[in-house]
Amino acid sequence: MNKTLLIISREYLTRIKKKSFIIMTILGPLLMAALIVVPLYIVHKSEKETHVLVVDDNDYFLNKFTDTKKVFFSYLSGDINDLKKKCISGEYDAVLHILGGIQSNRSNLYYHKEPSLSLRGTIEEQMNKIIFDKSLIDSFNIAPPLFATLKERSQTHIVALQIDEHGNEQKSFTEINRIIGIVAGFLIYFFIFMFASQVLRSVLEEKTNRIVEVLIASVRPIQLMLGKIIGVALVGLTQFALWIVLTIGILGAIQLSTPDFFQLGETTEFVSNIDNQAQLTPADNSIALQKTNILNEINNFYSFSFSTFIIAFFFFFLMGYLLYSTLFAAVGSAVDNETDSQQFLMPVTIPLLLTIILIMPMAEDPNGALAWWFSMIPLTSPIAMLIRIPSGVPLWELLTSMGLLVLFFFFCAWIAAKIYRTGILMYGQKITYRDLFKWIKY
Amino acid sequence: MHQNVIREKEKKRRKIVELIRINNIYKSFSNHQALEDVSFSISKGVILGLLGPNGAGKTTLIRILNQIIFPDSGEILFNNKPLHRKHIEDIGYLPEERGLYKKMKVGEQAIYLARLKGLSEHEAIQRLKYWFKKFEIESWWNRKVEELSKGMQQKVQFIVTVIHQPGLLIFDEPFSGFDPINTEILKQEILTLKENGATIILSTHNMASVEEICDEIVLLNRSKKILEGKLVDIKQHFKKHLFSIEFAGTSSDFLNSLPENYKILSQQENYNSISLTVQITPPSQPNDLLNFFIPNTQILSFQEVLPSMNEIFIETVTS
Numbered sequence: 001m002n003k004t005l006l007i008i009s010r011e012y013l014t015r016i017k018k019k020s021f022i023i024m025t026i027l028g029p030l031l032m033a034a035l036i037v038v039p040l041y042i043v044h045k046s047e048k049e050t051h052v053l054v055v056d057d058n059d060y061f062l063n064k065f066t067d068t069k070k071v072f073f074s075y076l077s078g079d080i081n082d083l084k085k086k087c088i089s090g091e092y093d094a095v096l097h098i099l100g101g102i103q104s105n106r107s108n109l110y111y112h113k114e115p116s117l118s119l120r121g122t123i124e125e126q127m128n129k130i131i132f133d134k135s136l137i138d139s140f141n142i143a144p145p146l147f148a149t150l151k152e153r154s155q156t157h158i159v160a161l162q163i164d165e166h167g168n169e170q171k172s173f174t175e176i177n178r179i180i181g182i183v184a185g186f187l188i189y190f191f192i193f194m195f196a197s198q199v200l201r202s203v204l205e206e207k208t209n210r211i212v213e214v215l216i217a218s219v220r221p222i223q224l225m226l227g228k229i230i231g232v233a234l235v236g237l238t239q240f241a242l243w244i245v246l247t248i249g250i251l252g253a254i255q256l257s258t259p260d261f262f263q264l265g266e267t268t269e270f271v272s273n274i275d276n277q278a279q280l281t282p283a284d285n286s287i288a289l290q291k292t293n294i295l296n297e298i299n300n301f302y303s304f305s306f307s308t309f310i311i312a313f314f315f316f317f318l319m320g321y322l323l324y325s326t327l328f329a330a331v332g333s334a335v336d337n338e339t340d341s342q343q344f345l346m347p348v349t350i351p352l353l354l355t356i357i358l359i360m361p362m363a364e365d366p367n368g369a370l371a372w373w374f375s376m377i378p379l380t381s382p383i384a385m386l387i388r389i390p391s392g393v394p395l396w397e398l399l400t401s402m403g404l405l406v407l408f409f410f411f412c413a414w415i416a417a418k419i420y421r422t423g424i425l426m427y428g429q430k431i432t433y434r435d436l437f438k439w440i441k442y
Numbered sequence: 443m444h445q446n447v448i449r450e451k452e453k454k455r456r457k458i459v460e461l462i463r464i465n466n467i468y469k470s471f472s473n474h475q476a477l478e479d480v481s482f483s484i485s486k487g488v489i490l491g492l493l494g495p496n497g498a499g500k501t502t503l504i505r506i507l508n509q510i511i512f513p514d515s516g517e518i519l520f521n522n523k524p525l526h527r528k529h530i531e532d533i534g535y536l537p538e539e540r541g542l543y544k545k546m547k548v549g550e551q552a553i554y555l556a557r558l559k560g561l562s563e564h565e566a567i568q569r570l571k572y573w574f575k576k577f578e579i580e581s582w583w584n585r586k587v588e589e590l591s592k593g594m595q596q597k598v599q600f601i602v603t604v605i606h607q608p609g610l611l612i613f614d615e616p617f618s619g620f621d622p623i624n625t626e627i628l629k630q631e632i633l634t635l636k637e638n639g640a641t642i643i644l645s646t647h648n649m650a651s652v653e654e655i656c657d658e659i660v661l662l663n664r665s666k667k668i669l670e671g672k673l674v675d676i677k678q679h680f681k682k683h684l685f686s687i688e689f690a691g692t693s694s695d696f697l698n699s700l701p702e703n704y705k706i707l708s709q710q711e712n713y714n715s716i717s718l719t720v721q722i723t724p725p726s727q728p729n730d731l732l733n734f735f736i737p738n739t740q741i742l743s744f745q746e747v748l749p750s751m752n753e754i755f756i757e758t759v760t761s
Binding site for chain 2 (some may be wrong): 006007010014205206209210211214215216217218219312421425427435438
């Protein structure tokens, strides 16, 4: 068996057997599932139907309220002191007492158990509309049927359309693009830091354990370094795969146990919204036709190719990790303990930190000079390019950025290997930048 | 002509038994010369003591032999062929700075290190079982290294150094961290390895063990080789013509008539005998000294005192 493979398998196996790996692997999907499930659960909880009894002393609001998905209105007239007891018996969740009729600017809402937060808002909004419409009709003497027609005509939708270099139109969701870019950027940043630090600690461990000289009497230093970097990369990919599978598993289990859980009012509304828009722009009615194909649906939902994004995400994660882990390995080999590593890590991590600090301005203007340059410079491109991709990046820019990253990685790996092979044999010395340059030249 | 042929034959004969030939090695680091024109050879089946004060270049030379670093100039022949990557599997190296993965299990780790030396997993387990039994540490197979005492860790390190049965073994300070009992066990193991045909380089500051087990010596000082040869030859070369004599009785008056070319360096009176250390100035011979004593007293013991390696070391390094 090839010795590099032997090193890779040791690095891989000892890591995935660690308690911390197992805990992370279980906690990750639970956290992710919780991030999806908890908000839905809260929505579900607040989605409980609310029955409101409207008591209008002047009967003006009789049958004027519109039922929503959650709130249902009933009307009764009588003594409010008797009727308001109906919310104690549970017959109604709340009793709305409108005191002053159409001129009223004050009403009372009686309840026994606290209703959802949005209920008061819903009622206020509806009442305001009713009063405002009434005032309009009265002031301008508009016939009610005409008023209804006018109202319907004045409903408007805004459809954002992005035009690419070939003149094709695509619906664009700038906000979503921005959020996806930012989330992807943060994820890459987090993973690069997490796994590159593991490489640093591992190099340092072998050095402080004094096992490194035993090892490099058997294998070349570069084999040891690469074996470690590849082993940790495989651990990262395994963790990703497990996270994805387990998250889908958990969500699938929830779906099976409560089939309606993901059938959300808002989501359906959103999808039907897209359908409406598709009908509004006949040039692009593919959405409705291809609804059966999930990937296509996702692709069409986002204004960019989802598969390109996924491929780019893995590419930039992997290359970004490789680039930083070689530099981290070099730093780990040059120092004697983790505290000393800080001074050499600083210049290495500054590009990464800078990109994260500037993530908002870049997301605001994904095609501006700042984002453009950062997405080309190898040390920052793994994050910056991911921010830009959802807003559309010309293929040549993407390929150039990828190419530069790969070239720069080889350059850094060459330098790191030179520092590494000397550094691992240096014990108990305070290493300066001058020493590092000597090792590179040497 | 005839002599030339003999010389060639002699050369060939010597070459066959030579395992390592080091020719004019130079190595410098950024701020100092670590090795300067170092040449010597190591014959098969001997234990060579590589000695020298701290910073003399021993570890640099050992690392060059292990191809961890490379010389600036000069060449090294292994079995008459230039030292090559493939020779790594025929070398076992116990570095001075050595350790193990603390969190890994002993057996698992030993298998890993043995496989890095080119053994198959099956072979590694077989041989490790044998060695673990020999050192009586079988019960530690499934324990983590951090639970082991330092001496036990050293045993494990020794085992993984020799497990692939290399032709050349390099031990850098092998006895550090061992108690006297284990030091003795280790010495015996090293001698057994030699009997089984291994060539051994022993780098240590423990001069007593050098005298006990080394056949040959190479002494480095300030990056240069300053002494080389068989241990017995070196001792002869550095001898001070000292002899110790013990004779019966408590009277030493006759010593007043000792001729001038014998100098008494020390005198010790025992219960009913006297011990002396006498230096003889050549061309006087030990027999002449005995001839002086025999008529005067009863000799209990007479022995030449050869310099210890410790003395030779200090003398050559400080001169």
